[in-house]
Amino acid sequence: MTVTASAYNSVEEQTKRGNPNLTAWGDILEPGERAIAVSRDLIELGLDHNQEVEIKGLSGTYIVKDKMNKRWEKKIDIYMGLDEEAAIEWGKQKVEITFSREEEQISK
Template sequence: MALVLSGFTTNKAPQQSITLEVTAVAYNSVNSQTTTGNPALTAWGDKLKPGMKAIAVSRDLIKMGLDYNTKVKIEGLDGVYVVKDKMHKRWKKKIDIYMGQDVKAARRWGKRKVTITFTPEH
C-alpha cells in the first residue's frame, strides 16, 4: 500500500492505535521522590512543571511504541498526557502519572489498573 502525502510517496501503512491495561501510580516533583537531586528533571532531560499532563513509562512499554513525547489517553482522566519520563528497568507494564507537587492527590490516586490508548509515532 502506497500513501501519497504532499507529493511524497511512502510504503508505510498508517500506525494503528494500541490499547493496553497497565498499572498506574502517581508521582510528584518533590525531593523525597527522586534520586537525581532535581525532582523536576526527567530521564530524557525535560523539566516538569505543575499542571503538565505528563507520564513516565516502564521501558517495556517504550519498546511497544510508547516512546518519548507520545500522546496517551488514560481511561478515567480528562485530556491527553504526554510521555516525558521513563522508569527504572525493573518495572513492567506500568505508568506513573505526574501530579505536580500535590502529594495528597498522588496518594489519593494510589495504585490502580487503567486502560491507556496511544498511537506509536514510528
C-alpha cells in the same frame, strides 16, 4: 492496553536528588503539566518520549516525559506536580491507555 498506574510528584524522595523536576529524558516538568513516566517495556511497544497517551477515566491527553527504573513492567506513573495528597489518594490502579504507534502515524 491495560497497565498499572501510580502517581508521582516533583519531590526529591520520589525523583532526582538536587533537581526533582528533571526527567530521565532531560525534560523539566512543571506543576499542572499532564505528563507520565512509563516503564521501559512500554517504550519498546511504541510508547516513547513525547508520545501522546489517553488514560481512560481521566480527561485530556498526557505526554510521555519520563521513564521509570528498569525493574518495572506494564506500568505508568502519572505526574501530579507538588500535590502529594492527590498522588497518595490515587494510589495504584489498573487503567486502560490508548496511543498511536509511530509507524501507524507515519502510514496515515
